[in-house]
Every structure is written in structure tokens, then in C-alpha cells.
Amino acid sequence: MTKWVYSFGRNGSEGTAEMRNLLGGKGANLAEMSNLGLPVPPGLTITTELCTYYYANGQTYPDELKAQVTEALARIEAEMGMRFGDAENPLLVSVRSGARASMPGMMDTVLNLGLNQATVEGLARRSGDERFAYDSYRRFIQMYSDVVLGVDHSLFEDRLEARKEEHGHDLDTEMTAEDWKALIADYKAIVQSELGRPFPDDAHEQLWGAIGAVFGSWMNQRAKTYRRLHNIPAEWGTAVNVQAMVFGNMGDDCATGVAFTRNPSTGVKEFYGEFLVNAQGEDVVAGIRTPQHLTVAGKLANGSNDPAMEEAMPVVFGELVAVKDRLEQHYRDMQDIEFTVQQGRLYMLQTRNGKRTAAAALKIAVDMAEEGLITEEQAVARIEAQALDQLLHPTLDPKATKTVIAKGLPASPGAASGVVVFTADEAEKRAQTGEDVILVRIETSPEDIHGMHAARGILTARGGMTSHAAVVARGMGRACVSGAGTVRIDYAKGSFTVGDVTVKAGDVITIDGGKGEVMLGRVATIKPDLSGDFGALMTWADKIRTLKVRTNAETPLDAETARTFGAEGIGLCRTEHMFFSDDRIIAVRQMILADDVAGRRTALAKLLPMQRGDFVSLFRIMAGLPVTVRLLDPPLHEFLPHTEKDIAEVAAASGIDAQKLTARAAALHESNPMLGHRGCRLGISYPEIYEMQARAILEAAVEVSAELGQTVTPEIMIPLVATRRELEILRKLVDTVAAQVFEEKGAKVEYLVGTMIELPRAALQAAKIAEVGEFFSFGTNDLTQTTFGISRDDSGSFLDSYREAGIFDQDPFVSLDQEGVGELVKIAAERGRSTRPDIKLGICGEHGGDPASIEFCQMAGLDYVSCSPYRVPIARLAAAQAALKARKA
Numbered sequence: 001m002t003k004w005v006y007s008f009g010r011n012g013s014e015g016t017a018e019m020r021n022l023l024g025g026k027g028a029n030l031a032e033m034s035n036l037g038l039p040v041p042p043g044l045t046i047t048t049e050l051c052t053y054y055y056a057n058g059q060t061y062p063d064e065l066k067a068q069v070t071e072a073l074a075r076i077e078a079e080m081g082m083r084f085g086d087a088e089n090p091l092l093v094s095v096r097s098g099a100r101a102s103m104p105g106m107m108d109t110v111l112n113l114g115l116n117q118a119t120v121e122g123l124a125r126r127s128g129d130e131r132f133a134y135d136s137y138r139r140f141i142q143m144y145s146d147v148v149l150g151v152d153h154s155l156f157e158d159r160l161e162a163r164k165e166e167h168g169h170d171l172d173t174e175m176t177a178e179d180w181k182a183l184i185a186d187y188k189a190i191v192q193s194e195l196g197r198p199f200p201d202d203a204h205e206q207l208w209g210a211i212g213a214v215f216g217s218w219m220n221q222r223a224k225t226y227r228r229l230h231n232i233p234a235e236w237g238t239a240v241n242v243q244a245m246v247f248g249n250m251g252d253d254c255a256t257g258v259a260f261t262r263n264p265s266t267g268v269k270e271f272y273g274e275f276l277v278n279a280q281g282e283d284v285v286a287g288i289r290t291p292q293h294l295t296v297a298g299k300l301a302n303g304s305n306d307p308a309m310e311e312a313m314p315v316v317f318g319e320l321v322a323v324k325d326r327l328e329q330h331y332r333d334m335q336d337i338e339f340t341v342q343q344g345r346l347y348m349l350q351t352r353n354g355k356r357t358a359a360a361a362l363k364i365a366v367d368m369a370e371e372g373l374i375t376e377e378q379a380v381a382r383i384e385a386q387a388l389d390q391l392l393h394p395t396l397d398p399k400a401t402k403t404v405i406a407k408g409l410p411a412s413p414g415a416a417s418g419v420v421v422f423t424a425d426e427a428e429k430r431a432q433t434g435e436d437v438i439l440v441r442i443e444t445s446p447e448d449i450h451g452m453h454a455a456r457g458i459l460t461a462r463g464g465m466t467s468h469a470a471v472v473a474r475g476m477g478r479a480c481v482s483g484a485g486t487v488r489i490d491y492a493k494g495s496f497t498v499g500d501v502t503v504k505a506g507d508v509i510t511i512d513g514g515k516g517e518v519m520l521g522r523v524a525t526i527k528p529d530l531s532g533d534f535g536a537l538m539t540w541a542d543k544i545r546t547l548k549v550r551t552n553a554e555t556p557l558d559a560e561t562a563r564t565f566g567a568e569g570i571g572l573c574r575t576e577h578m579f580f581s582d583d584r585i586i587a588v589r590q591m592i593l594a595d596d597v598a599g600r601r602t603a604l605a606k607l608l609p610m611q612r613g614d615f616v617s618l619f620r621i622m623a624g625l626p627v628t629v630r631l632l633d634p635p636l637h638e639f640l641p642h643t644e645k646d647i648a649e650v651a652a653a654s655g656i657d658a659q660k661l662t663a664r665a666a667a668l669h670e671s672n673p674m675l676g677h678r679g680c681r682l683g684i685s686y687p688e689i690y691e692m693q694a695r696a697i698l699e700a701a702v703e704v705s706a707e708l709g710q711t712v713t714p715e716i717m718i719p720l721v722a723t724r725r726e727l728e729i730l731r732k733l734v735d736t737v738a739a740q741v742f743e744e745k746g747a748k749v750e751y752l753v754g755t756m757i758e759l760p761r762a763a764l765q766a767a768k769i770a771e772v773g774e775f776f777s778f779g780t781n782d783l784t785q786t787t788f789g790i791s792r793d794d795s796g797s798f799l800d801s802y803r804e805a806g807i808f809d810q811d812p813f814v815s816l817d818q819e820g821v822g823e824l825v826k827i828a829a830e831r832g833r834s835t836r837p838d839i840k841l842g843i844c845g846e847h848g849g850d851p852a853s854i855e856f857c858q859m860a861g862l863d864y865v866s867c868s869p870y871r872v873p874i875a876r877l878a879a880a881q882a883a884l885k886a887r888k889a
Contacts, residue, residue: 008027008031009040013030013034014031016035017331022047024099025098026098026241029350030045032330036330041349042243044241044242044243050239055218072242080244085119085202088122092112094110095113099238099239101236103223109143111245113140114207115136130177132249136280138180145199149199215238231810247280247340248340249278249280250342250343255279259275259294259336260273260336260337262334267367272294273294275291292308294320323346327351328373335353335354336350358389365379366379366533367533376540385851385878392873395514396512397523401523403519405520408460408482408483408487411516412477413514414457415512417508417523418437418509419505420438420504420507421438424454426505427452437454439451439452442491445638450580452472452478453476457478457479457481458481458482459518461487462793474846481512484516508522510523538873538877540880541876542876549866550567550571550626551565551866551868551869554618556617566872570866571842571843571844572844573627591603611692611696620704620707628775628842631693634678637669637670647661681720683718687733695737698741698742698751714751714752717754718756731773735753755773755775758783759786760787763783764824767834768835770832770834770839775841776841777843778841778845780848783825787817788821795813799811816852818856829841829862854878854879858883858885
């Protein structure tokens with residue numbers, strides 16, 4: 001027979017902390033505290049497996065559950081010396097949820113269960129406090145009616161406030177027993193009126209109603225949303241904890257509180273928390289009364305005049321300090337604890353690993369390692385790699401007021417304020433005068449690069465987490481909110497609207513790229529502070545990891561930023577980003593408009609010294625570290641203007657015939673340019689483009705090698721290869737150019753020629769392609785697009801519904817699809833190494849900065865990952881964590 005119910009109490013428990021998956025976090029920790037001999041009120045836990053059974057069997061229970069609950073309830077009665085439902089000496093219980101992953105506030109709780117007209121009188125007699133008993137009863141009716149019966153809680157709140165006003169009471173604590181009795185009658189009348197049936201009096205009926213409500217809350221909308229945001233599977237289920245009530249509201253020798261063993265905001269080793277005298281748990285968090293500080297230090301730091309618990313209850317406070325020290329030593333992590341004091345006696349109601357800010361998590365982990373409480377490896381494993389984003393970008397001041405007008409996708413972290421501009425040119429112009437600007441576009445294109453670089457932040461109405469705006473913004477370290485669908489942009493009027501709010505060019509807005517929020521006006525921000533703790537943790541991580549971490553960068557600023565963050569080279573330099581500046585775009589367009597090879601070569605000759613200078617800068621910054629340069633990838637139409645107005649302006653500025661420009665733009669138009677004339681196909685059609693780029697790379701490498709006195713080994717990457725023959729032709733082109741350069745310069749450098757694997761065919765044909773290519777870099781953005789047949793720029797409109805339907809667990813453009821795309825990566829790696837055992841393998845798509853994808857790269861045996869500069873620390877930490885997991889596997 002399946003065991004569905006586990007008991008815990010004064011004499012130990014049937015469970016342990018290791019049974020978290022079965023008992024849920026709360027149940028496992030209650031069991032563990034009981035085993036430690038701490039003062040925990042006895043109770044029972046109904047397992048998470050029962051929740052799974054409940055939903056798999058039409059929301060019904062197994063036949064044996066009732067008997068197991070009855071038996072465990074009898075143990076609680078025996079320990080407490082009370083009887084559930086007994087009129088003379090009533091046992092009251094709380095009923096709480098407890099999933100294996102903490103989901104604070106997402107599911108439902110019922111306190112004081114077991115009260116009715118008979119038991120409330122028994123409670124009044126036993127406690128000697130009629131007011132306390134009836135206060136507990138009205139709390140129970142209100143909570144049970146809301147959570148279990150579905151009666152709107154505001155009906156009860158309104159009646160309570162009306163009663164207080166009628167009798168001149170300001171606080172709940174001023175209400176008398178007679179007030180509560182009258183209010184209870186009113187509450188029961190509300191239930192009768194709303195439901196057409198009376199409030200249940202039978203204690204066992206109340207208990208099963210509450211158990212059902214907790215299981216039901218696992219599927220409420222806020223719980224489903226929380227699970228989706230935190231990647232918690234629905235099949236995990238929740239446990240139900242039924243625990244004997246202890247009362248913090250029986251008088252002035254009673255209290256309730258919440259505490260952290262260290263400060264959850266800063267990580268400082270100080271006892272941190274609040275308590276209330278003569279109150280129940282929900283009073284602390286509900287804001288009905290202002291809580292008091294636990295410690296005198298906390299009281300003084302916050303300018304409070306109310307006595308701290310350390311002063312008001314010194315003996316119990318001393319016991320609490322001893323318990324918190326023991327819990328932290330036992331769990332070896334900062335604990336979030338809940339407690340109640342009943343008539344001078346301390347009871348522990350919960351402990352769990354406390355939620356904390358990224359800065360606090362970092363400090364706590366490093367401090368605990370230095371204290372010898374945990375090892376360096378445990379400290380590295382403990383920090384959520386993704387959370388480092390909070391430390392690397394400016395964030396909103398939590399004390400600042402804000403007016404949110406729209407929400408989009410949190411595409412690139414950080415907060416930024418500035419004046420609204422609608423064109424890249426305007427962004428660049430205003431930024432040059434020292435203004436902070438936010439570039440607002442329906443969607444961005446490569447032509448907007450200069451404006452995106454000049455802007456503090458980017459807001460787009462369309463696009464997903466891996467749209468052009470999102471990818472480029474992350475690479476530049478710019479805050480970005482993308483896909484803000486409620487934002488309606490009117491370029492002609494120079495404004496955007498959200499509902500009845502209109503924001504004009506020149507108005508100030510603030511965006512939060514970590515939350516996807518758009519706010520009116522300027523909101524104060526806090527700059528990142530990369531303290532010594534950050535450096536210590538990164539040093540420990542680097543000792544552990546085996547994957548190298550490079551960066552995606554094509555500007556000196558990006559490269560220098562990445563080196564500051566510990567990048568070990570450049571894994572992707574996208575040369576097309578170098579072509580959009582004012583001094584280059586004209587030459588690029590002249591090349592595109594040329595009628596023959598000679599005309600293209602003339603235009604390319606103007607670009608050669610500029611490109612060479614770009615690579616000289618990057619090679620200097622990387623000082624001998626590997627630099628992978630991708631030759632021109634996007635289709636040529638992206639470099640041309642598209643609207644009649646833009647065409648006229650470009651023609652006038654560059655001396656190019658407008659009609660010719662229009663005709664060439666039309667000729668280059670493609671129905672699906674992502675699958676069109678781009679990548680290596682450009683090199684096959686226009687080899688002179690790749691010749692110029694190869695020459696610029698190799699001349700720069702020779703120059704910097706001589707200058708630095710150390711070898712610069714460029715890695716020349718041919719994009720979008722599908723066949724061995726494509727790479728063979730273009731490899732020969734590069735080798736020919738290299739021979740010419742080395743003869744002209746009288747010097748040689750080593751170089752590699754490889755390809756980006758971003759087409760399924762290339763992955764399958766990797767053995768043949770590796771005969772020619774010396775390295776593979778997996779372009780997982782395009783490989784995901786071509787494997788799924790989904791456009792990353794357009795998928796935002798339906799990916800949420802796919803996730804809700806359980807088709808995708810994750811957005812495949814954010815976290816690598818390991819079953820499909822990942823399988824192609826593994827196939828390509830295996831087949832590539834079959835013909836070239838020493839082939840260098842890396843990943844340079846957006847997935848290179850995603851911790852789950854990095855773990856896959858470790859498992860697949862890749863050599864390095866490459867990501868945007870601001871994600872380098874995240875990748876370093878994630879790579880270390882992946883190495884630790886691999887050791888245990």
C-alpha cells in the first residue's frame with residue numbers, strides 16, 4: 001500500500017530533508033527540524049505524489065488516504081493533549097501548501113481550522129481569553145471562505161472596516177470579544193447570502209475542504225504563471241502540511257515573526273527580520289500593523305522607537321538566536337525562518353533557504369566559503385549564474401517611484417532613462433551632444449546599429465527575445481525591451497501611444513530591460529558595483545571550468561569590456577556590423593551598385609584599410625588570444641535604403657543615381673532573405689568581397705604579430721556552408737590571398753579556416769566538411785531557425801501559447817533545444833572529429849550565454865562557448881557549474 005502521509009513532531013519524524021521531492025520543501029524542513037529536536041508543533045504531510053494522483057484521477061483521492069490522515073491526526077492529538085473537533089479541549093490546525101520548489105505567496109493557506117460555535121467556546125475557556133478565541137474564529141471564517149469556498153475576501157474586509165468605524169476603533173487590536181462575536185454573525189450571513197448554504201461547522205468537513213483547496217491552488221492562474229516564469233514542471237505537484245496551531249495572538253507574552261539568518265538584501269552577516277506582539281503570522285506580511293525589529297541594531301538603523309524583540313522578549317530572543325545559528329550551521333545556507341511565541345514559549349513553524357538578491361547571494365556564498373562553512377566549489381555551485389546579470393548592469397533604485405505604462409519582453413538587462421527618439425540618426429546626433437536617449441522603433445535592422453550604439457536603451461514594438469534588437473542590445477550591454485505590443489508607434493507624428501497615454505519625441509522615458517517595463521519620466525538607477533566578492537567567485541569558477549569562454553564582439557569597446565569580464569578571445573566577430581558607419585556605408589553601397597567586378601573592386605579598395613584597422617584594434621586588445629572573424633553574412637539588400645524618402649536622401653548624400661538605387665534595391669529583394677543570397681553564397685557569387693576581407697584580416701595579423709612580438713592566429717569563418725564544395729572553394733580563395741599577403745609582407749602568421757554550422761545539412765555532412773574546415777562554430781540562432789522552420793523575429797506571437805500547451809518547455813531561441821538542435825550539434829561534433837580529431841568546436845549563438853545550454857556544451861564535449869560581453873561572467877560561472885555536474889555524473 002502506498003504511503004501518502006508522513007508524521008512529524010516532538011519525538012522526531014518519518015521524513016528527512018532529503019525527501020524534499022516527496023514531502024515538498026516545507027514538509028521536508030519541518031521533518032528535519034523535528035529530527036533536530038527543535039520546538040516544532042506536531043503535524044502531518046500529505047505527499048506531492050498524492051497531488052499528482054489527484055489530477056491524474058479526476059480530482060479524487062485514493063481509498064486509503066482518509067485512514068492514513070486519521071491515524072496521523074491522532075498522533076498530533078496525543079502529542080498536544082487535545083482533540084480535533086472537541087468542544088472542551090479543541091485542537092486547531094493550520095493547512096498549508098508546500099511544493100518542492102519555493103513558490104512564495106502563490107498557493108493557499110488556512111489557519112485556525114477546527115473552530116465552530118462549540119469549539120470556540122472551549123478555546124475561550126481553556127485560554128481564559130474570550131477576545132482571543134473569537135478573534136481566531138473570525139480570522140478562520142474569513143480565510144476559509146476566501147480560500148476554500150471562493151467568497152470574495154473584500155466583502156469581509158469591508159464589513160470589518162465598517163464595524164471599526166461604527167465603534168470608533170482604529171486598529172484590530174482595539175476590537176472587543178463582543179465586536180468579534182457580532183462580526184462573526186455578519187461573516188456567516190455573508191457566506192449564506194453568497195453561496196446559499198451555511199458556513200461548515202464540522203471540523204472534519206473543514207479539514208478535507210482545506211486539503212482540497214491546497215491541491216486545487218496548484219492549478220490556479222498565479223501558480224501556473226509562477227511555474228512558467230521559474231520553469232517549475234506542473235507534474236511536480238505540491239504537498240499539504242497539516243500542523244497543530246500555536247498562537248501568537250493570546251496576549252502580550254505572545255508574538256509571531258519572520259527572520260533571516262543573514263541580510264537578504266546585502267548578504268551581511270546580521271540577524272534580520274520583524275515580529276509583532278499579540279499577532280498571527282499573516283499580520284506580519286499583510287501590512288495591517290507596522291512590524292517591529294528583532295534586534296536593537298535593526299531598530300536603530302531604521303530609526304524606530306518601538307522596542308525590538310531583543311528588548312521586549314530577551315529570553316525568547318536568546319532562544320531564537322540559538323536556533324537560527326543551529327539552522328544555518330545545519331543547512332549551511334542562509335535561512336528564512338518563521339516562528340511563533342505562545343505565552344513565552346518559542347515554536348518554529350518553518351525554515352527554508354532564503355530568497356536573496358544577486359549581490360547578497362554572492363556575498364553570502366563567498367563569506368560562507370571563507371568562514372569554512374562551505375567549500376569554494378559549493379560556493380560556485382550555489383550562485384545562480386543567470387542572476388549575475390543583476391550585478392553587471394545599472395538597475396532601478398528600489399526606493400524610486402515609477403509609473404509603468406507598458407510591458408514587453410525583458411530582452412537585455414539593465415535600466416536606462418533618456419529622451420525618446422525614433423531614428424538611429426537622431427539617436428546618434430543627440431547622444432553626441434551629451435544627451436541620454438532611448439531609441440524607439442517598431443523593429444530594428446542592421447541599419448540602426450549606430451543609433452543603437454549611441455542610445456542608452458532600445459524599445460521595440462515587435463520582436464522576441466532573440467530578435468535583432470535583443471541580440472545586438474545584449475552584445476552592446478544596452479538595456480532593451482522588445483515586443484511591447486501595446487506600444488503603437490507613429491513615425492510621421494513622432495510619437496507613440498499606449499492606450500490613452502501619448503509620448504512624443506523628446507519626452508523622457510525609462511525602460512527596465514530586466515523586467516520588460518516601460519515607465520514615464522526619469523527613474524533613478526543604481527550603478528553596478530563589482531566588489532571583491534565577485535572577483536573571488538570568478539577566480540574559483542575559473543579553477544574549476546574546462547570550457548573556454550570567448551565573446552561575440554566587433555568593436556574595440558565591446559572587446560575591451562569582454563576582456564575586463566574575463567573573455568578568453570573572440571568567438572564571433574560579425575564583420576557586417578563594421579559597415580554601417582557613415583564613412584563606410586557609402587563605399588558599401590557603391591560596391592553593391594557596381595555593374596561589374598572592376599567596379600566592385602574599386603569600392604572594396606576603399607573599405608580595405610578601414611577593415612584592416614578594425615582587425616588591428618581587435619588583435620591588439622586580444623593580445624594573442626584567438627579571434628574568430630566571420631566573413632560577410634547578411635544579404636546585400638540590408639545595406640540599401642528601402643523607402644522613397646531614404647533612397648532620395650542616400651542618393652543625394654552619396655552622389656548615386658536615385659533611379660539606379662531603386663532598381664538595385666528591387667533586384668536584390670527576396671521573399672525570404674534569411675534563406676536567400678547570403679553567407680558563403682555571397683562569397684561564391686562575389687569572391688572579391690571575401691578576398692578583401694581575408695586580406696584585411698591577414699594583413700592586420702601580420703602587423704600586430706610584429707608589433708606585439710607574439711603570434712596572432714586569426715580564425716577565418718565562412719558562414720552558412722551547406723556543402724563541402726562551398727567551403728573548399730572559399731578555403732582556396734583565403735589560402736591564395738594569404739600567400740599573396742605573406743609574400744608582400746615578408747612575414748607569415750598561422751591562421752585557421754573553418755565554418756559556422758547553422759544548417760541541418762552541414763551538421764549531417766560534418767565529416768566531409770571537416771576534411772576542409774579546421775574548426776566548427778555552431779551558429780545556434782540560425783540552426784534553431786532552420787531546424788524548426790521558425791523565424792526568431794516572428795515567433796514571439798505564438799511561443800507563449802506553445803509553452804502553455806506544453807509543446808515547448810522553453811523558448812528554443814533562449815535555451816537550446818537539446819533533443820533536436822542539440823542532437824544535430826552532437827552529430828556534427830562526432831562526425832567532424834571522425835575525420836579531423838583535433839578540430840576546434842565552439843558555439844557562438846545566443847545560447848552561448850545561457851547556463852542550461854552551456855551545460856549541454858560541456859556534455860557534448862565542445863571546446864568553448866562565445867557570448868555577448870556582458871554575459872561573459874555568467875558563462876564563466878555556468879561553465880564551472882557544468883564541470884562540477886559532469887564530475888558527479
